[in-house]
Amino acid sequence: MAKREILKYSLTDKAQADGDQIISVSDSYTYPSGKGRPPYEKIISDWQVHIVLSATPTNGTIDIGVKTPGASSFVNLSAPVNLTGDDLLVDFSAVCEEIRISPDSLDADKTYSVYIVGY
Numbered sequence: 001m002a003k004r005e006i007l008k009y010s011l012t013d014k015a016q017a018d019g020d021q022i023i024s025v026s027d028s029y030t031y032p033s034g035k036g037r038p039p040y041e042k043i044i045s046d047w048q049v050h051i052v053l054s055a056t057p058t059n060g061t062i063d064i065g066v067k068t069p070g071a072s073s074f075v076n077l078s079a080p081v082n083l084t085g086d087d088l089l090v091d092f093s094a095v096c097e098e099i100r101i102s103p104d105s106l107d108a109d110k111t112y113s114v115y116i117v118g119y
Contacts, residue, residue, distance in 0.1 A: 007044055007118040009099075014113070016060070016106040021114070026097040028118050029069065044118040045095050051081060051088040052113045059084065060106035062114075066096040074100050083112070 009023050028044035049064055060083035065074035077092055083106060101114050 004119050005042070005044065009116040009118075010114065011101065012113040013054075013111045014101075014103070015111050016103050016108060018103075021101045023099045023101070023116060024097065025099055025116070025118060026069070029095060029097075043095060045093050046119050047092050047094065047096075047099070048117045048119075049090040049092075049099075050115045050117075051083070051090075052115070053083060053088070054111040057083050057107040057110045060110070061104045062106075062112070063100075063102040063104065064090060064092075065100035065102065066092075066094045067098040067100070068095060069097045074098070076102075080104065 007025070007028055009025060011021050011023065014021060030042045051062060061080035062083060063076045063080045065076045067074045077090070081088065081090060099116060103112065106112065
C-alpha cells in the first residue's frame with residue numbers, strides 16, 4: 001500500500017465572540033515546478049474535522065465552508081454541525097485552499113477547538 005501524506009491543522013479555545021475562523025490549507029496541493037496551474041503535483045482531498053467543546057452547550061451550530069483554489073468565496077458543506085449532539089466528527093472530500101469554521105448561537109460561556117486532518 002502506498003504511503004499517504006497527512007496534514008494537520010487546529011484551532012483551540014475559540015468562542016462565539018471570536019467570529020469566523022479561516023484556516024489556510026493551501027499546502028494541501030502543489031503545482032509542478034514553474035507551472036502555477038493544474039495538473040497538480042500533490043493533492044490532498046480527503047478531510048476530517050473533529051470539534052471538541054469545553055462543555056456540552058444548550059445551543060449552537062458550526063458551519064464548515066471550503067474555498068476552492070482560485071475561487072473568491074466559500075461554499076458551506078451541507079448542513080451545519082449541531083453542537084448539542086454527539087456527532088462532532090465531519091468527513092468530506094474537496095480540493096480547497098481554505099477551510100472556514102463559522103460558529104452560530106454557541107453559549108457565551110463555552111469554547112470550542114477544531115482539529116483538522118487532511119489525507
